Amino acid sequence: MTFIWVEKNRRRDKDNVAFGKKFILDSLQEMEILSNDGWKEIVSFEDRFEVDKKNPHVEVIVEEVKE
Structure with missing residues (x-):
């Protein structure tokens, strides 16, 4: 699973941006x-x-990953 986080600027730390993963x-x-x-x-x-x-x-x- 890949998340591409496109922000409007670099103000927020990457870990704060990726925190949204839980909600997604x-x-x-x-x-x-x-x-x-x-x-x-x-x-x-x-x-x-x-x-x-x-x-x-x-x-x-x-x-999807097949076993």
């Missing part, structure tokens, strides 16, 4: 995109950080 994962469960966000369902996370002062947003890339 909970929302993905509520929308039934993820069945759970536990150890069995999530293999790893990658965080990328970019700046775009005109279009701050977050992109989430979910990849």
